[in-house]
Amino acid sequence: MSRRTIEVELSTSGLDAQGRPQRVPLVTNDGGTAVAVEPPPGVEPDLEGEHMLINLGPQHPATHGVLRLVLELDGETVVRCIPHIGYLHCGFEKIGEYRQYNQIICWTDREDYLNSIGNNVAFALGAERLFGIEITERCKVLRVIASELSRIMSHLVWLGTFCIDIGAFTPFLWAFQRREEIYRLIEKWVGARLTTSATRVGGMAADIPSGWMDGLRQFNRTFPHTLDEIDRVLTRNAIWVGRTVGLGVMTPDEAINWGLSGPMLRASGVDYDVRKDFPYLDYETYDFEVPVGTNGDVYDRYLVRFEELRQSVRILQQAADRLPDGPVNIDDPRIILPPKSKATSEMESMIHHFKVVMEGPRPPIGESYVAVESPKGEKGYYMVSDGTAKPVRWRIRPPSFVNLAAIPKMVEGHLLSDVIAINASIDIVMGEIDR
Amino acid sequence: MSRFEVVRTGASASDSIPVTQKNVSHRKEPPNPSAAALQRQFSSAIKRVEVIWGETVIYVDAASVKQIIRWLHDDQSQRYDFLSDVTAVEYRDAEVPIEVVWHLRSLPFRRFLRIKAQLPKGTSLEIDSVYDIYRSADWLERECYDMFGIRFNGHPDLRRLLMWESYKEGYPLRKDFPLRGRFSRSEQLRQALAQNPEARYSMEELTIADAFAELPEDMRQRLNKGERTGE
Amino acid sequence: MGLTAPAEHRTVSYIPESQEGWALTRLDFLVNWARANSLWPMPFGTACCAIEFMATAASDFDLARFGMERMSFSPRQADVLICAGRVPFKLAPIIRRIWQQMPQPKWCISMGACASTGGMFDNYAVVQGIDTIIPVDVYVPGCPPRPEGLIYGIRMLQEKVKNERAADKGTRDEMEPDPSSQLYIPPSVIDELGEPFGNSVNQTRSAQ
Numbered sequence: 036m037s038r039r040t041i042e043v044e045l046s047t048s049g050l051d052a053q054g055r056p057q058r059v060p061l062v063t064n065d066g067g068t069a070v071a072v073e074p075p076p077g078v079e080p081d082l083e084g085e086h087m088l089i090n091l092g093p094q095h096p097a098t099h100g101v102l103r104l105v106l107e108l109d110g111e112t113v114v115r116c117i118p119h120i121g122y123l124h125c126g127f128e129k130i131g132e133y134r135q136y137n138q139i140i141c142w143t144d145r146e147d148y149l150n151s152i153g154n155n156v157a158f159a160l161g162a163e164r165l166f167g168i169e170i171t172e173r174c175k176v177l178r179v180i181a182s183e184l185s186r187i188m189s190h191l192v193w194l195g196t197f198c199i200d201i202g203a204f205t206p207f208l209w210a211f212q213r214r215e216e217i218y219r220l221i222e223k224w225v226g227a228r229l230t231t232s233a234t235r236v237g238g239m240a241a242d243i244p245s246g247w248m249d250g251l252r253q254f255n256r257t258f259p260h261t262l263d264e265i266d267r268v269l270t271r272n273a274i275w276v277g278r279t280v281g282l283g284v285m286t287p288d289e290a291i292n293w294g295l296s297g298p299m300l301r302a303s304g305v306d307y308d309v310r311k312d313f314p315y316l317d318y319e320t321y322d323f324e325v326p327v328g329t330n331g332d333v334y335d336r337y338l339v340r341f342e343e344l345r346q347s348v349r350i351l352q353q354a355a356d357r358l359p360d361g362p363v364n365i366d367d368p369r370i371i372l373p374p375k376s377k378a379t380s381e382m383e384s385m386i387h388h389f390k391v392v393m394e395g396p397r398p399p400i401g402e403s404y405v406a407v408e409s410p411k412g413e414k415g416y417y418m419v420s421d422g423t424a425k426p427v428r429w430r431i432r433p434p435s436f437v438n439l440a441a442i443p444k445m446v447e448g449h450l451l452s453d454v455i456a457i458n459a460s461i462d463i464v465m466g467e468i469d470r
Numbered sequence: 471m472s473r474f475e476v477v478r479t480g481a482s483a484s485d486s487i488p489v490t491q492k493n494v495s496h497r498k499e500p501p502n503p504s505a506a507a508l509q510r511q512f513s514s515a516i517k518r519v520e521v522i523w524g525e526t527v528i529y530v531d532a533a534s535v536k537q538i539i540r541w542l543h544d545d546q547s548q549r550y551d552f553l554s555d556v557t558a559v560e561y562r563d564a565e566v567p568i569e570v571v572w573h574l575r576s577l578p579f580r581r582f583l584r585i586k587a588q589l590p591k592g593t594s595l596e597i598d599s600v601y602d603i604y605r606s607a608d609w610l611e612r613e614c615y616d617m618f619g620i621r622f623n624g625h626p627d628l629r630r631l632l633m634w635e636s637y638k639e640g641y642p643l644r645k646d647f648p649l650r651g652r653f654s655r656s657e658q659l660r661q662a663l664a665q666n667p668e669a670r671y672s673m674e675e676l677t678i679a680d681a682f683a684e685l686p687e688d689m690r691q692r693l694n695k696g697e698r699t700g701e
Numbered sequence: 702m703g704l705t706a707p708a709e710h711r712t713v714s715y716i717p718e719s720q721e722g723w724a725l726t727r728l729d730f731l732v733n734w735a736r737a738n739s740l741w742p743m744p745f746g747t748a749c750c751a752i753e754f755m756a757t758a759a760s761d762f763d764l765a766r767f768g769m770e771r772m773s774f775s776p777r778q779a780d781v782l783i784c785a786g787r788v789p790f791k792l793a794p795i796i797r798r799i800w801q802q803m804p805q806p807k808w809c810i811s812m813g814a815c816a817s818t819g820g821m822f823d824n825y826a827v828v829q830g831i832d833t834i835i836p837v838d839v840y841v842p843g844c845p846p847r848p849e850g851l852i853y854g855i856r857m858l859q860e861k862v863k864n865e866r867a868a869d870k871g872t873r874d875e876m877e878p879d880p881s882s883q884l885y886i887p888p889s890v891i892d893e894l895g896e897p898f899g900n901s902v903n904q905t906r907s908a909q
Binding site for chain 1: 475476477478479480487488489490492493494495496522523524525527551552553554555557559560561562563571573577580582584604605606608609610613617630631632633634642643647649
């Protein structure tokens with residue numbers, strides 16, 4: 036009986052000069068090479084030349100939200116990618132024109148929902164610039180703590196979902212367990228886990244309760260161990276390196292021209308961090324470094340975000356040590372609610388309370404744009420005021436929107452499974468992209 | 471895979487360490503040095519320079535916007551290499567024109583500039599696209615078109631981005647567009663369910679998929695004439 | 702004039718006890734127990750609620766206790782569509798199609814305020830409740846609901862599943878209402894009913 040199978044083995048070790056896995060021809064056991072033979076033209080028309088158009092999303096486990104990518108494939112290689120967005124467009128900017136400034140803070144949580152408290156801070160900074168008020172020192176430090184906690188939360192979600200996309204499930208569970216700790220801290224402070232609405236124009240919604248700092252210090256002590264654990268599992272892992280190195284490369288000039296910001300830009304070797312270049316909340320007085328990558332590929336973006344996690348812990352420790360006493364809110368009852376004890380005992384305070392709640396604080400005519408460094412990139416709220424309590428225009432400058440626009444450039448020439456890795460490395464939040 | 475040199479931002483800035491701005495005055499902060507340079511270079515096209523809360527706002531003539539932005543990008547003393555945002559503002563007052571706003575950043579000099587051009591309401595809202603200067607303008611301008619109806623001349627693919635391509639209610643961020651839309655909820659739902667998500671391919675996609683050949687003849691002709699799905 | 706049912710409508714008299722014997726009851730119990738404890742969710746996660754859903758599925762609030770750790774992103778293999786997050790009009794045909802692709806038996810949990818009623822997004826872009834598009838079994842309020850809240854909703858769904866009866870023929874029906882039936886409301890009447898009520902049109906006038 037003739038043999039139905041032949042034994043084959045690799046003709047070489049299967050690794051290239053840098054030690055990465057490589058496609059090599061198979062050798063049959065009688066010495067010949069087993070190769071795929073191209074069928075003569077016309078016999079197998081399906082194998083010839085035609086490109087395939089496939090649709091990825093909008094409902095897909097790995098697109099990080101409702102993103103739709105239409106891919107033109109030549110076999111498994113992507114020739115062209117056309118992204119479609121708008122599946123989460125909820126009219127944030129339109130609603131902002133019908134809400135008072137303090138009410139808009141609730142919407143800023145839902146827009147980039149991984150960085151909700153960071154968005155609250157960004158909006159409050161923009162509104163305070165528009166009103167022309169300076170916040171208290173305690174409020175500044177609390178906002179730095181809030182921003183860095185939110186950066187850690189966002190990067191942990193990114194890390195978890197990025198790992199799942201590449202195939203590693205366990206770091207997702209570790210990351211989310213750490214996030215639960217931060218959720219508990221934030222819940223003790225503000226009352227909500229995810230949609231915090233923590234800031235108000237002129238201050239914060241609430242001051243930290245007593246004993247909260249111990250919780251933060253405890254987190255600072257234990258979090259680096261988790262980072263070390265994830266580092267051990269991923270950073271020098273052959274599968275991880277093989278799947279992420281060399282993908283989606285953007286050179287620095289391209290990255291700047293395409294408007295990338297945040298870790299995407301820094302991984303390409305451009306040293307732009309809003310906290311260092313256009314500082315806010317006294318970030319120049321904190322001692323931290325900004326990681327900058329060299330190759331602009333997916334692996335470097337991973338390394339940059341990972342290092343940002345460590346730097347955030349550093350900032351948190353410094354902020355926890357320097358938190359000054361004093362009031363959290365400014366002392367202007369026309370802008371922010373007076374303390375409840377005064378509002379219930381003094382007539383003017385009650386009237387101020389009424390006016391701030393019913394009418395809302397009114398800024399002078401003008402406009403402002405304050406950019407902050409959100410975990411995704413340069414985030415800013417551009418507000419135009421005509422003197423009334425509701426803005427004329429509330430524009431959200433979404434970093435992931437501009438970062439995602441570069442995806443057709445990044446995935447050309449890569450394989451289909453690399454599209455998922457590259458998409459995950461951009462760290463998109465559809466809520467922010469579509470608003 | 472090449473190794474890049476790290477590009478240091480602020481490399482050409484005079485003061486080395488930026489600090490948080492404090493006690494910014496409403497209108498009395500000094501303007502960005504680029505304002506003076508622009509007024510020297512394009513004296514007639516620059517209509518007004520204002521400094522509001524420390525940010526320099528330059529009102530320019532709508533016809534020369536692209537020339538000005540290209541000069542800001544190319545000139546070695548300005549080097550505004552980063553386009554942060556392109557958006558539009560419509561005021562509640564019917565007399566005030568719609569403003570198209572560009573936010574530019576110079577990373578080497580650590581500067582921020584806002585350029586505005588005014589388009590009177592009632593005219594066709596058209597302005598030049600800066601797509602060939604900054605690639606980031608691609609989606610930013612598409613979104614501006616989608617929300618305001620401003621056409622950007624020179625943009626290669628000006629389609630709706632956030633709403634679906636056959637959206638009929640209008641341009642959402644205009645002030646005459648009510649918050650809850652023009653149609654009733656059930657009509658909106660009916661129209662939304664009537665869109666066939668797979669049919670909304672762009673010209674590019676249709677040519678890839680060879681589905682162009684299967685479209686009805688009149689639709690092919692309309693697409694060839696440049697009709698865009700999405701008004 | 703009184704409301705009299707026209708003669709051609711057939712009335713169904715349904716007395717559960719008379720329909721089922723002992724064996725059928727035991728079979729119902731077994732099938733429902735199996736279904737309720739192994740609901741494979743199809744997480745149609747769009748926004749913030751999706752993050753809370755992921756947190757519920759992660760270690761601290763483990764969904765695997767309820768047999769739901771196997772997320773099925775293909776609707777063909779899913780039992781429960783958990784719509785977590787706001788659904789804009791552009792996404793409406795997608796969720797409708799996903800629902801139609803799911804095979805019976807299927808249920809739907811509308812997680813969060815935005816999926817249930819449109820939430821805080823009462824504007825031109827958001828569907829005011831996915832129950833205008835697909836039939837919903839359990840609504841979980843919250844913005845976003847705490848993981849405990851979502852688990853409560855899932856338990857409620859499990860109770861609902863356990864109370865189903867095979868003899869009840871209408872449970873798994875998926876037809877559109879017949880235009881000649883009493884359930885059908887013509888679009889013009891729906892339009893009237895769908896207008897904003899009360900002060901909701903003038904909500905913007907409350908403050909200058």
